[in-house]
Amino acid sequence: MNANSGSEFNLYFRAVRKRWWVIVLLLFITVAVILFTSLTEKPVYQTFMSVQVLPVEPQEVSLFGQLRVTSTQEEILLVEQQFISALRNGYVAWQTIADLDLGISAADLLNNISASVSDDFIYITFQADDPLNIEAIANTHFENALAYYGQIRAKPSTVALNFIAQQLANEENNFKQAQAAFLQFKADNHVNDLNREILAVQDLIRNLHMERERMAMTKAQNEKRRSETLAAAAAAYEEARSARSKGDREAESYYTNLARQYEAGATADSVEIAVNDLALAQYDQLITAKEQELAELIQLTAQYDYLQRAVERVQSNYNFLLSKESEARLKQSQAANVSFIQIIEPPRTPDRPAPSRLPKLLAVGVVVSLLGGVILTFLLELFSRGSRPHPAIE
Numbered sequence: 237m238n239a240n241s242g243s244e245f246n247l248y249f250r251a252v253r254k255r256w257w258v259i260v261l262l263l264f265i266t267v268a269v270i271l272f273t274s275l276t277e278k279p280v281y282q283t284f285m286s287v288q289v290l291p292v293e294p295q296e297v298s299l300f301g302q303l304r305v306t307s308t309q310e311e312i313l314l315v316e317q318q319f320i321s322a323l324r325n326g327y328v329a330w331q332t333i334a335d336l337d338l339g340i341s342a343a344d345l346l347n348n349i350s351a352s353v354s355d356d357f358i359y360i361t362f363q364a365d366d367p368l369n370i371e372a373i374a375n376t377h378f379e380n381a382l383a384y385y386g387q388i389r390a391k392p393s394t395v396a397l398n399f400i401a402q403q404l405a406n407e408e409n410n411f412k413q414a415q416a417a418f419l420q421f422k423a424d425n426h427v428n429d430l431n432r433e434i435l436a437v438q439d440l441i442r443n444l445h446m447e448r449e450r451m452a453m454t455k456a457q458n459e460k461r462r463s464e465t466l467a468a469a470a471a472a473y474e475e476a477r478s479a480r481s482k483g484d485r486e487a488e489s490y491y492t493n494l495a496r497q498y499e500a501g502a503t504a505d506s507v508e509i510a511v512n513d514l515a516l517a518q519y520d521q522l523i524t525a526k527e528q529e530l531a532e533l534i535q536l537t538a539q540y541d542y543l544q545r546a547v548e549r550v551q552s553n554y555n556f557l558l559s560k561e562s563e564a565r566l567k568q569s570q571a572a573n574v575s576f577i578q579i580i581e582p583p584r585t586p587d588r589p590a591p592s593r594l595p596k597l598l599a600v601g602v603v604v605s606l607l608g609g610v611i612l613t614f615l616l617e618l619f620s621r622g623s624r625p626h627p628a629i630e
Contacts, residue, residue, distance in 0.1 A: 258616065259609030266605035281367040283374050286581040287358040289315050316358055319577060320351045322385040323360065323377070331384075332377040336369070349377070357580070367586050374583035382577060390568045397564035400557055407554040414550045418543040430533060430540045437530045441523060448519035455512035462505035469498030 291308045322328060329342035338345070348363035360378070364370040427433055472495030479487035 256613075258613050259606060262609040262612065263602065263605040266601045269601075280363050280365060281370050281586040283362050283370050283583040283586055284581070285360050285362075285374055285378065285579060285583040287319075287360065287378075288578050288580050289319070289356050289358065290576040290578065312356055313353075315576070316353045318388070319358065319381065319385050320353070322381040322388070323349060323351055325381070325384060328377065328380045328384050331380045332373065335376050335380070336372055338369075338373070345373075345377075362583065371583050371585045378579075385577075393564050393568035397561065397568055400561045400564055404554065404557045404561055407550060407557055411547070411550045411554050414543070414546045418547050421539065421543055425536055427533070427536065427540070430536060434530065434533050434537075437526055437533060441526045441530065444519055444523045444526065448516060448523065451512055451515050451519060455509055455516065458505050458508045458512060462502045462509065465498045465502040465505060469495045469502060472498060 289312050291312065324346055326342045326346070329345045332338070333340060333342065333345060350361045352359050360374070362370055362374040362377070364373055422428055472491045476488045476491035476495060479485075479491060
């Protein structure tokens with residue numbers, strides 16, 4: 237087995253020695269191409285900028301429950317990833333090209349932009365062949381990416397704002413309809429605040445009953461006084477008859493006049509009693525009318541309460557949506573502002589080209605060409621032998 241392995245190694249060694257020129261030629265071509273490309277291409281300039289991402293709040297607007305809570309570090313990492321995606325976006329690249337009239341493609345611009353993340357910081361590298369233009373490219377592209385990211389970040393709030401605005405318009409229309417129906421009910425039944433009017437009618441009925449009782453007591457007093465006055469008049473007439481039978485004209489005249497005075501007082505009391513009866517009848521009519529009015533008002537309570545609750549319910553929904561619309565507008569403004577992404581180290585105009593990549597390219601090219609040349613010699617040896625059996629097997 238060791239003899240076979242040694243024969244195979246000798247076979248490969250002879251193949252490489254036989255076609256060494258293939259390896260040398262491939263190595264020469266590779267080195268020449270790398271040298272030609274490196275020497276003919278324009279020098280590359282680099283500028284750097286570092287950005288810090290501050291803790292941010294979620295941009296969703298909660299309508300019915302609590303929002304999903306994420307940690308601060310997770311939110312920062314998400315912002316970093318999203319902002320780097322904005323930096324690598326083709327639309328943003330074309331906008332930067334148009335702003336600076338660069339005359340290159342979006343792919344060329346994006347190939348010269350790289351970004352890395354470390355904790356709360358984003359480190360961005362820009363490359364260009366013009367040292368005077370690279371700072372403008374970095375600043376313009378960063379601002380365009382920031383504006384684009386703000387628009388994307390504001391999308392949830394914008395969608396919520398549009399939905400809330402539509403629902404708010406619907407609720408405003410419902411509120412107007414409910415309020416119009418409630419006002420029409422009040423106008424048709426001549427009421428403003430039904431509960432207050434019911435209390436007012438109840439107080440009036442209570443006062444009317446008190447006044448009627450007072451009037452009834454006054455009538456009873458007048459009736460008692462009339463009875464006493466009539467009794468006094470009868471007694472005076474009796475004294476007058478007694479005096480006449482005794483022939484005492486003076487006493488008869490006195491008691492007769494006194495009896496007439498008592499009768500006049502009794503007549504006045506009768507008039508007062510008649511007035512009291514009329515007043516009591518009027519009180520009874522008023523109490524009956526007010527009790528009927530109270531019954532009618534109580535019958536309106538169910539419909540009144542239904543219409544009032546409808547207005548309050550729609551108004552509550554409207555006020556809720558109005559507060560959420562204000563929240564959505566604030567969230568939209570906050571997201572579009574993107575003030576939580578701050579430049580820590582701005583880009584600067586480079587004073588010298590970036591270090592050449594020629595040594596690294598040459599090293600890689602030499603290794604790859606040597607390996608490729610060896611593999612190519614083996615393939616050529618294999619094809620040259622064709623279908624002949626392996627020497628070791630023979």
